[in-house]
Amino acid sequence: MSLTAPRRSALADQVISQLRQQITSGEWPVGSRIPTEPELVEQLGVARNTVREAIRALAHNGLLDIRQGSGTYVAATSELAGVMHRRFADADPRDVAELRSTLEAAAARLAARRRTEQELRQLTTLLGRREAAWSAGEVDRFVEADATFHMAVVQASHNEVLTALYADLGTVVRAFLRGEVGDELRPEDHVDHARLVDAIRASDAEAAAAEAGSYALLCRGLAPPVGA
8 A cells, every 4th residue: 555645754654653553453463573674665655764764763662673684573562562661671570570460460350240251261262272382381382371361361351441551561471471481381380270260250359369469479489379
C-alpha cells in the first residue's frame, strides 16, 4: 500500500502509525526481526529516509531495538511496555517477584468471581500446554506457556486496566522468568498450577488469590507453598 503526503513529517507519522499497528496487532511478535529497510521502502511506497525516521522514532519509544549488523527487532508491544522494559531491566528480582505476586493475586481473585465457562476451558487447555512443555524439558516453550497461562488468568479478571498493565509488564516478566528457570527444568523447581485453576473453577476468590500470589514468590524462595 503506497503512502503519499505533501509533507515528510506527516508521511513519517503515517509510517510510524502503520508500523506500530504491525507490532501491537501481534503480526510482528516481540523478539522477531522486522523487514529490512529496503523491504519496508518497497512495501510502503515511501522514501528510505522516511522509513529510517519512523524506525528511529519507534526505537526511541522502546518498541523497536536496532542492532547494528543484525537488523531491527520488536522489543515491546506498546510504548509503556518499552518504558517498563528499560526501567526495570536492572531491577532487583525480589521487587519484580513481589509486583508479580500482587498483580496476579488481585487478578486471580477477580477471575474466580467473573470468569466465563469459555475462559475456564481455555485455562484448562493452557495449563495442559504448560505441563506438557515442562515434561518435555523445553525451557523456552515452558516459559512462553507459563506466561500465556498467567496472562489468561489476568484476562479472566475482566478488568481492562489490570489486563493492559500486566500485558505491558509481560516482557519484563518473561525475562525474569527465563532467568529463574535457567537452562534446565529441574523437578524440584516445579510449581503445580492445577490448584489455581481448581479455585477459579470453584469460584473461591480467596483461595485463587492466595494460590496465584504465592507463585512468583516461590520462584524467589520468598514464601512457603500454599497450604504448607
